[in-house]
Amino acid sequence: MKNLLLLFCSLLLSEVMYEVNHIIWTEGHSVTLHTGLTELQTDHQILWMFNGESKIIAKIDRETNETSIPGNNDERFRDRLKLNDTTGDLIITNIKTSDSGDYKMEIRGGETKHKTFIVSVIGEENMSVMEGDPVTLHTNATRIQAEDVIQWFKDSLIAYSNKTTTTTGRFVMNSDGSLFILKIRSKDSGVYDVNITGSKHIHKRFNVTVTGEYPEYLYI
Numbered sequence: 001m002k003n004l005l006l007l008f009c010s011l012l013l014s015e016v017m018y019e020v021n022h023i024i025w026t027e028g029h030s031v032t033l034h035t036g037l038t039e040l041q042t043d044h045q046i047l048w049m050f051n052g053e054s055k056i057i058a059k060i061d062r063e064t065n066e067t068s069i070p071g072n073n074d075e076r077f078r079d080r081l082k083l084n085d086t087t088g089d090l091i092i093t094n095i096k097t098s099d100s101g102d103y104k105m106e107i108r109g110g111e112t113k114h115k116t117f118i119v120s121v122i123g124e125e126n127m128s129v130m131e132g133d134p135v136t137l138h139t140n141a142t143r144i145q146a147e148d149v150i151q152w153f154k155d156s157l158i159a160y161s162n163k164t165t166t167t168t169g170r171f172v173m174n175s176d177g178s179l180f181i182l183k184i185r186s187k188d189s190g191v192y193d194v195n196i197t198g199s200k201h202i203h204k205r206f207n208v209t210v211t212g213e214y215p216e217y218l219y220i
């Protein structure tokens with residue numbers, strides 16, 4: 001399981017339990033966020049939240065036997081969330097870079113337990129484009145926050161953005177951190193890496209192959 005890098009740290013704070021898990025996974029896979037329970041008890045209530053929002057994306061209430069996944073109505077997850085009725089585990093299917101962020105779980109009933117999963121999604125894309133074409137390398141990041149740092153590399157740093165500084169050379173960085181190349185040249189072929197860190201962690205790699213020929217005089 002080379003795709004999985006599971007770092008684990010937990011801390012106990014008085015009677016309430018907090019636990020933080022870091023999960024890194026590649027785009028397209030299914031990821032299960034484990035409650036750690038083998039079976040829900042009759043008084044258990046499980047709540048799942050995303051990215052510091054108080055909005056609940058999934059919920060199981062054993063007292064009323066109600067299960068709901070409001071996150072599936074959200075454009076962001078659109079029917080990709082599932083719940084395991086036995087354990088309360090949250091399953092994110094066909095994971096995307098835009099799913100990167102914090103998932104918070106709260107178990108109520110008996111002792112209250114909190115668990116946070118910091119999910120990082122690594123994307124990989126092979127692109128074949130024609131010389132002279134306008135090309136966008138999409139990060140698919142949602143809501144870039146003020147604390148986010150965006151770094152684009154092609155061998156070395158080619159574009160950078162943080163709260164106070166943006167340097168992009170001959171490229172244009174869109175508001176979601178995507179890189180726009182107006183007229184791509186054959187010398188732009190190669191591997192591009194983007195890292196977004198801060199409120200979320202996204203790493204995406206683009207292998208760009210530029211084919212065809214475009215007359216030099218058309219580059220302005």
Ligand SMILES: *[C@@H]1O[C@H](CO)[C@@H](O)[C@H](O)[C@H]1NC(C)=O
Nearest residue numbers: 041042061062063064065066
């Ligand atoms: C909830 O489901 C469990 C197992 O299916 C059942 O034993 C229990 O009586 C149900 N509770 C309610 C309130 O419907």
Ligand SMILES: *[C@@H]1O[C@H](CO)[C@@H](O)[C@H](O)[C@H]1NC(C)=O
Nearest residue numbers: 038083084085086087088089
């Ligand atoms: C729920 O989780 C349990 C324990 O991991 C597993 O055995 C079971 O197959 C899961 N159920 C579903 C519907 O995925």
Ligand SMILES: *[C@@H]1O[C@H](CO)[C@@H](O)[C@H](O)[C@H]1NC(C)=O
Nearest residue numbers: 027028123124125126127207
């Ligand atoms: C991209 O191409 C490489 C090498 O040809 C291949 O191993 C990889 O699976 C491809 N990735 C995707 C997402 O298609």
Ligand SMILES: *[C@@H]1O[C@H](CO)[C@@H](O)[C@H](O)[C@H]1NC(C)=O
Nearest residue numbers: 027096097098138139140141
């Ligand atoms: C990323 O965003 C682009 C442009 O909005 C879209 O065409 C593409 O399907 C998205 N990719 C994923 C994996 O969601």
Ligand SMILES: *[C@@H]1O[C@H](CO)[C@@H](O)[C@H](O)[C@H]1NC(C)=O
Nearest residue numbers: 149160161162163164165166
């Ligand atoms: C942004 O980057 C510049 C250049 O590396 C650095 O001087 C500055 O301190 C950074 N600002 C923040 C808020 O991190």
Ligand SMILES: *[C@@H]1O[C@H](CO)[C@@H](O)[C@H](O)[C@H]1NC(C)=O
Nearest residue numbers: 120122151194195201202203
């Ligand atoms: C970019 O992210 C990847 C995956 O998280 C990491 O291995 C790499 O060191 C990061 N690069 C930089 C310059 O932060």
Ligand SMILES: *[C@@H]1O[C@H](CO)[C@@H](O)[C@H](O)[C@H]1NC(C)=O
Nearest residue numbers: 126127190191206207208209
């Ligand atoms: C990039 O794509 C080219 C052409 O498909 C392939 O030959 C090369 O191995 C790929 N490189 C990487 C790092 O995936």
